[in-house]
Amino acid sequence: xxxxxxxxxxxxxxxxxxxxxxxxxxxxxxxxxxxxxxxxxxxxxxxxxxxxxxxxxxxxxxxxxxxxxxxxxxxxxxxxxxxxxxxxxxxxxxxxxxxxxxxxxxxxxxxxxxxxxxxxxxxxxxxxxxxxxxxxxxxxxxxxxxxxxxxxxxxxxxxxxxxxxxxxxxxxxxxxxxxxxxxxxxxxxxxxxxxxxxxxxxxxxxxxxxxxxxxxxxxxxxxxxxxxxxxxxxxxxxxxxxxxxxxxxxxxxxxxxxxxxxxxxxxxxxxxxxxxxxxxxxxxxxxxxxxxxxxxxxxxxxx
Numbered sequence: 109x110x111x112x113x114x115x116x117x118x119x120x121x122x123x124x125x126x127x128x129x130x131x132x133x134x135x136x137x138x139x140x141x142x143x144x145x146x147x148x149x150x151x152x153x154x155x156x157x158x159x160x161x162x163x164x165x166x167x168x169x170x171x172x173x174x175x176x177x178x179x180x181x182x183x184x185x186x187x188x189x190x191x192x193x194x195x196x197x198x199x200x201x202x203x204x205x206x207x208x209x210x211x212x213x214x215x216x217x218x219x220x221x222x223x224x225x226x227x228x229x230x231x232x233x234x235x236x237x238x239x240x241x242x243x244x245x246x247x248x249x250x251x252x253x254x255x256x257x258x259x260x261x262x263x264x265x266x267x268x269x270x271x272x273x274x275x276x277x278x279x280x281x282x283x284x285x286x287x288x289x290x291x292x293x294x295x296x297x298x299x300x301x302x303x304x305x306x307x308x309x310x311x312x313x314x315x316x317x318x319x320x321x322x323x324x325x326x327x328x329x330x331x332x333x334x335x336x337x338x339x340x341x342x343x344x345x346x347x348x349x350x351x352x353x354x355x356x357x358x359x360x361x362x363x364x365x366x367x368x369x370x371x372x373x374x375x376x377x378x379x380x381x382x383x384x385x386x387x388x389x390x391x392x393x394x395x396x397x398x399x400x401x402x403x404x405x406x407x408x409x410x411x
Contacts, residue, residue, distance in 0.1 A: 113256045115324035116247045117408045120316040122290050124309030125238040128302055139301035142236045149201030169300025172214035186410045210235040215293040216274040223267055225249035232297055238309055239297050241290055257343050264350055320347040321388035321408040330374035330392035336362040348385030386411055
């Protein structure tokens with residue numbers, strides 16, 4: 109039986125390092141609180157209090173509320189391990205500063221696409237040293253491996269999303285490629301944080317970091333090691349490197365692309381990586397019957 113993918117997640121992450129936040133004379137903008145511990149810490153405390161309903165919102169440059177990076181305080185295993193705490197709710201502003209934690213911000217826009225069998229959403233973050241934007245697409249359809257790769261390339265390279273802006277752009281809907289949306293959103297974040305004349309940050313014009321994970325699928329035996337130079341290997345390289353000529357590209361060594369995984373995992377499990385991409389292929393987990401709790405969405409999120 110050939111592999112079928114029924115549920116997958118694909119995330120793109122753009123980052124900009126903004127040294128101006130940490131300069132001797134940071135710009136006179138609301139976000140200059142990011143670059144100093146004595147202004148960052150109380151702002152983080154205030155944002156945390158507002159999240160729990162115990163204080164007024166801390167406004168971001170787009171008119172939304174600055175929040176801690178986790179979407180909620182419970183069940184956040186990543187942040188618990190990262191911060192070495194029992195609960196993110198217990199993290200002080202100074203602890204957050206030492207961990208270079210970002211504030212969760214907002215780009216006032218929604219993405220939709222009639223051609224996409226699933227949904228797309230985005231998140232924005234203000235770090236003490238820069239900005240980050242992520243766009244995640246959740247694909248829910250029964251697809252062959254080739255169809256899943258083709259759809260991922262439509263998301264990444266060519267098809268347009270209907271982007272509806274609020275806030276600065278006042279309810280305008282535009283057809284934009286993923287890259288066009290990301291650059292416009294990052295410009296909005298940058299100018300809101302540092303002013304209208306803010307220069308492009310380091311890395312701002314680069315390719316995004318990407319993560320592709322199969323969440324639900326079937327037709328793969330997790331007890332069989334993945335063969336080199338086959339269709340799955342080619343899909344891995346395509347989804348990690350995003351070469352438009354992937355169907356005919358020379359495949360690099362499969363073992364060189366694997367990232368270390370616990371030796372106790374099934375031999376068919378692969379975490380494949382390139383310089384700016386990851387592919388999660390854990391068939392023992394994604395092959396569980398629909399309705400069983402899967403940890404793969406959380407694993408994707410942690411990456």
